């Protein structure tokens with residue numbers, strides 16, 4: 001008897017199924033509701049529509065949302081009493097139902113090179129780190145933001161990877177890191193247009209894999225890009241992924257921010273070991289997703305992060321293979337001398353090896369800067385972040 005086989009699933013169906021699976025897993029690590037113990041809702045992290053809905057709940061008209069948006073995201077106000085375009089009785093009513101929150105800065109450290117690191121504590125006591133890296137030559141810099149407490153991915157060269165995923169950060173906690181960093185540099189109201197600002201760039205390269213917490217990250221970045229508030233352009237935001245291929249497509253279509261890929265190895269056998277996500281989405285699939293990324297076809301360069309590990313991934317043959325992989329892409333390669341952390345299993349490549357590698361990539365026409373380690377003395381450099389947060393028990397399946 002001939003069995004009737006179901007039609008084969010298309011690649012698009014498989015990708016959609018995979019995205020659904022990732023989003024379901026993300027939900028198991030959801031953040032707690034953004035509310036205080038006395039039941040007031042945090043207005044930070046709400047979309048404009050959600051803000052309107054919250055105001056409606058207390059019998060207020062939608063135009064208030066525009067006013068509040070300006071005070072919260074343009075002026076940086078955290079106290080309703082400072083919102084001078086809102087009448088006093090209304091200020092009191094808002095304070096009765098809402099807060100404009102910030103994560104608590106439990107520890108702030110400033111490196112000898114001016115890099116600043118915050119250990120932020122959230123309402124449920126969980127913690128994550130944020131780093132401000134000033135530009136050495138100009139009055140501006142990048143804020144490196146965390147998207148999760150801990151990480152599931154366990155990349156072998158990364159300190160965060162030794163800390164199990166505790167939970168995802170909510171939109172309020174993600175955008176709140178940037179807002180608290182701004183408080184610390186007194187950078188409110190938001191500078192307009194080309195006016196110089198210190199905190200001029202966001203890199204989603206802190207703790208966690210942002211594409212495993214896509215919806216909260218996307219919400220936070222949409223808020224940050226809103227023109228009537230913080231108003232950072234998408235060109236000033238870079239999302240770094242280890243290669244969650246199905247979500248890269250969605251991120252490209254919906255957010256269109258710059259993409260950085262933590263590549264770190266050019267052969268599947270080695271990448272399987274140091275970036276274990278590679279076993280799921282191998283190099284060929286990852287590179288195909290980079291070629292599909294919409295910003296790349298707009299000639300915006302994709303950054304490939306490559307940590308230099310002594311005698312492991314730093315040979316001339318590796319450099320040549322890297323050039324072959326990225327041929328034809330608008331790309332830049334950031335070479336990162338490995339930043340050791342307590343108990344780390346690797347050594348940094350020698351300066352000569354890094355130089356040789358960089359020359360081969362540059363001779364092929366790609367920019368290939370060697371990233372100067374920043375904030376190593378306070379464990380703020382790339383791959384060094386970690387907190388004491390632990391998951392008490394695994395979330396229910």
Ligand code: SF4
Pocket residue numbers: 151152153154155158159160161162206207208209242262383
């Ligand atoms: S490099 Fe990024 S994805 Fe990998 S373990 Fe570290 S934080 Fe997680």
